[in-house]
Amino acid sequence: MMSSPDPHPPTPAPAPTAHSLDQKLDAVARHPFRARFHLRGRDLATARLKGPSTIRWHAYDLVAKRLAPAEPYKDGRQTPYRGHPVFVAQHATATCCRTCLRRWHGIPKGRELNRAEHAYVVDVICRWIEREVAGAS
Template structure:
């Protein structure tokens, strides 16, 4: 298993990994729920989707939007077992042990904490379209 500083240094050189950023909805969700709640959800998602010896639909199990953890997984190469092997040095073919799970969640946490969050609600509707009169 590689050191997270080394992993993040390598990720910073990847145009694909650098392009990921929280969308407005995901940023708002993170701000409203808080990092600790989202990290608890990350631990649950990792346990179900990434930790098994042979994850269902491995390589396709992580959506590209919809939850801050999903975006963080792609940004940190913790989205599938082949990315874990390539970037983090965590081999596929075995269930993730506790130190490996902690590494995955630590990578997600580090990325999430570095993301700028949207400002608190200003009273403006989420939908920029004008309000209909009915």
């Protein structure tokens, strides 16, 4: 017997606001390890030179390759500490591995990130970079 489709499919979570992202970033930044990370030198210059739209595209691509799979290659060691503003931001925002995503953002391990989770991670990273660039000016 076939079941009928759900007449009320789940609605996607609303996109996070800048205020809600700021609250999350402020909470994560209270952790001493996370508070050590800031954009400096070449990483800061790259963020300024490339601009927010290119950095967002890079973040989306890097998260897709290194974090979105159910079992990322070398999970827990896949994110360098420098070399791109997104890498620094991932450590500062606890979006560097699936364990940190689970612990700090409530995104479970063992399954691929869905579209909304992927967008959320990119939003967190890009908001942190935006705040760093503004603060360094």
